[in-house]
Amino acid sequence: MTEVTSPDPDTSAAAGFTQETLWMLAVRDQRDKAAFSALFDHFAPRLKGFIMRSGMGSGQAEEIVQEVMLTVWRKADLFDPGRAQVSGWIYQIARNRQIDVIRKENRPVPEELYEDQGSEPDASQIVGLEQEASELRQALARLKPDQREMIEKAYLGELTHQEIKSQTGLPLGTIKSRIRLGLERLRHELKDMRSDD
Amino acid sequence: MTEITHHIPDHLMAAYTAGSLPEPYALVVATHVSMCLECHASYEAHQALGGAVLETAGEAAVSEVLKSDVMALLDAPVASEPVYKRSGVYPGPIMTALKGRAPRWKSLGLGVRQCILSGNSEGSVRLLYIPPGQAVPDHGHNGLEMTLVLQGSFSDETGWFGAGDVELADQDLEHTPIADAGPPCICLAATDAPLRFNSFVPRLLQPIFRI
Ligand SMILES: [Zn+2]
Numbered sequence: 001m002t003e004v005t006s007p008d009p010d011t012s013a014a015a016g017f018t019q020e021t022l023w024m025l026a027v028r029d030q031r032d033k034a035a036f037s038a039l040f041d042h043f044a045p046r047l048k049g050f051i052m053r054s055g056m057g058s059g060q061a062e063e064i065v066q067e068v069m070l071t072v073w074r075k076a077d078l079f080d081p082g083r084a085q086v087s088g089w090i091y092q093i094a095r096n097r098q099i100d101v102i103r104k105e106n107r108p109v110p111e112e113l114y115e116d117q118g119s120e121p122d123a124s125q126i127v128g129l130e131q132e133a134s135e136l137r138q139a140l141a142r143l144k145p146d147q148r149e150m151i152e153k154a155y156l157g158e159l160t161h162q163e164i165k166s167q168t169g170l171p172l173g174t175i176k177s178r179i180r181l182g183l184e185r186l187r188h189e190l191k192d193m194r195s196d197d
Numbered sequence: 198m199t200e201i202t203h204h205i206p207d208h209l210m211a212a213y214t215a216g217s218l219p220e221p222y223a224l225v226v227a228t229h230v231s232m233c234l235e236c237h238a239s240y241e242a243h244q245a246l247g248g249a250v251l252e253t254a255g256e257a258a259v260s261e262v263l264k265s266d267v268m269a270l271l272d273a274p275v276a277s278e279p280v281y282k283r284s285g286v287y288p289g290p291i292m293t294a295l296k297g298r299a300p301r302w303k304s305l306g307l308g309v310r311q312c313i314l315s316g317n318s319e320g321s322v323r324l325l326y327i328p329p330g331q332a333v334p335d336h337g338h339n340g341l342e343m344t345l346v347l348q349g350s351f352s353d354e355t356g357w358f359g360a361g362d363v364e365l366a367d368q369d370l371e372h373t374p375i376a377d378a379g380p381p382c383i384c385l386a387a388t389d390a391p392l393r394f395n396s397f398v399p400r401l402l403q404p405i406f407r408i
Contacts, residue, residue, distance in 0.1 A: 033271065040264055045256035052257055062263050069267050074275060083241055088248030092214070095247065099216040107216060108227035110240065111282075111289035129245075137249045152254050154211055155247040161212035161222075161341075182238035 016127045020086040028076040039086070040069055047094055054098070054156050064101060068094045078112060081126045082185050085133045095157060125185055132181055201361035205229055205236050207243075209365075214243035220315065221322035221387035224290055225343045225363065228385055231288035232361045286348040286360075286383055291324070300324050307331055320389040327351070327382045333374040340389040342366045344374070349382035351375060 017025075020042060026035035044065050051061040071093050079089055099107045140148060150167050153159050159167070205213070205226055212218040213226040230236050281292035287300075294314040302310035302324075310326040311334070324347075327333055333344065333351055343365055350359040353374040358364050366372060376382035 033268070036271070037264075037268065040267060043251075044259045044263065046251055046254075048259050049255040049257040050251050053254065058257070061257070062259060065259060066263060066267055066270075070270055073271055085245055085248050087252045088241070088244035088246075091247040091251045092244050094251070095214070095216045103220070105220065106293075108220070108224040108290045108293070110227045110230035110237065113237070133245055133249065136245055137253060140246075140249050140253065151246070152250050155215050155243075155250040156254075157215040157217040159212070159215075159217060161209050161218055164211050165208035176242075179235075179238045179242040182241045183235060185238075187234065 016130070017081070017123075018086075018130055021081050021126070021130065024072075024076070024079055024086045024089075025081065027073065028079050031076075036073055039072065043072075043087075043090055044069060047090070050094065050156070051098060053152075054158065056098075060101075064094070064097055067097055071097070082122075082129065083113075083182065085130065088133070091155075099157070128181060129185075201233050201235070201359075203356075203358060203362035203364060204233065205239065205363060206365070207239070210236065210239050210243050211246075214240060214247055219319055219389070221320040221389075222341065222343055224294060224314065224322050225345050225385055225387045227290040228288050228347075229345055229361070229363055231283070231290060288347075291347075291385065294322075302326060305334060309334060314385075320387065322385065322387040325382075325384045325386050327376040327384070329376050329378045329381065331376050333376065333382070333384065333386075339368055342389075343387045345385040347383045347385060349380045350377045351382050351384070352377055 020039065023032075023035040023039045023042075026032035027039065047065045047068055048058075048061050051064050052058065056064070068090065072090060075093075079086070096107050096109065140151060143151065150159070154164050154167070209218065209222070209226060213223055216223075218226065226236075230240050279297070281289055281295075281297045283289050284292050284299075287295070291314070300312040302312050304310055308328040309331055312324040312326075314322050314324065316322070325333060327349075329349075343363055344358070345363045346358050346360050348360060350357060350362075351374040352358070353364075353372040355364070355370070355372055357377075358374070364374070
């Protein structure tokens with residue numbers, strides 16, 4: 001991993017947050033450009049590789065990387081470590097942007113769930129999600145190469161929903177525990193948000 | 198609101214998250230996710246899997262100038278995009294499709310109305326308004342048809358669908374959904390039928406036109 005300066009270690013670091021989460025929180029809460037620069041160094045090459053795999057040239061891929069990273073900076077207040085890992089959050093921004101560019105239309109997106117002020121997720125919730133994410137990565141790594149390839153194709157947007165349904169071996173089961181954990185967090189959050197409805 | 202019992206299955210959520218789901222269905226999924234915590238959690242889980250793929254699927258070196266360009270733009274002013282909020286029974290994604298305006302209904306006869314939100318050769322998505330006791334118009338689909346209830350409810354051979362429920366139907370499903378007693382049933386319906394077949398015929402009239 002790239003060696004860069006990170007935000008001062010604090011209790012969240014001690015609690016086991018990943019480096020990317022710490023950078024993202026520094027960007028969100030302190031508008032920290034050094035942390036953003038570190039995020040850029042980590043994600044920009046991955047984003048470019050990811051975008052070029054779906055057939056875009058280097059120049060257009062870099063244009064999208066630029067827009068995605070600027071969105072990360074501008075919409076940082078929407079990042080909630082209790083609900084998303086940085087990589088998953090950036091993945092969605094990148095896919096949405098790529099589709100908008102290809103189809104020249106805005107992809108329908110769900111309503112944002114805004115955090116209630118003062119309902120910050122507790123550290124154990126965040127660490128739980130990060131453990132899940134790391135288990136997910138390990139589960140991916142353990143797959144046979146052809147199965148792994150199918151997952152990559154599915155999440156690169158190269159398979160239709162019919163193809164995803166008929167491809168056996170997509171480990172959709174491995175995300176069930178992630179769904180349960182996410183649901184717990186959302187229910188907890190909804191309790192705080194009830195007054196809006 | 199009663200509990201939602203008919204959700205977005207995993208393969209559709211994966212395709213939605215990855216952006217490979219055609220736009221008419223994507224609007225139904227985005228709307229359902231705005232109404233359903235369980236599917237919101239599922240959406241987030243698929244994003245986590247997408248994030249794992251992003252982390253591990255390989256890198257391509259970026260040019261030096263890209264980073265300096267991005268860093269230089271951080272403080273540039275940005276025009277804010279309009280955000281359309283939920284209004285009445287219409288969640289944010291529908292209000293966005295309506296550009297913030299109320300639906301403009303067109304009569305289909307027998308009190309049934311529709312408002313087309315978008316359509317092209319690949320499919321279409323529309324709002325339907327069905328008075329109690331009337332049948333939900335046939336979408337004339339060849340493949341997948343998705344119908345999301347926003348208000349009221351309908352029932353057919355396969356079950357009961359209340360607010361938030363999504364019915365998935367393929368061409369093999371012979372069904373006749375009828376709006377239940379109570380408030381008029383308002384649904385969001387997506388189909389792969391091209392928009393030129395948009396002269397919906399209320400289902401009760403159909404036998405007249407069939408051989
Ligand atoms: Zn659901």
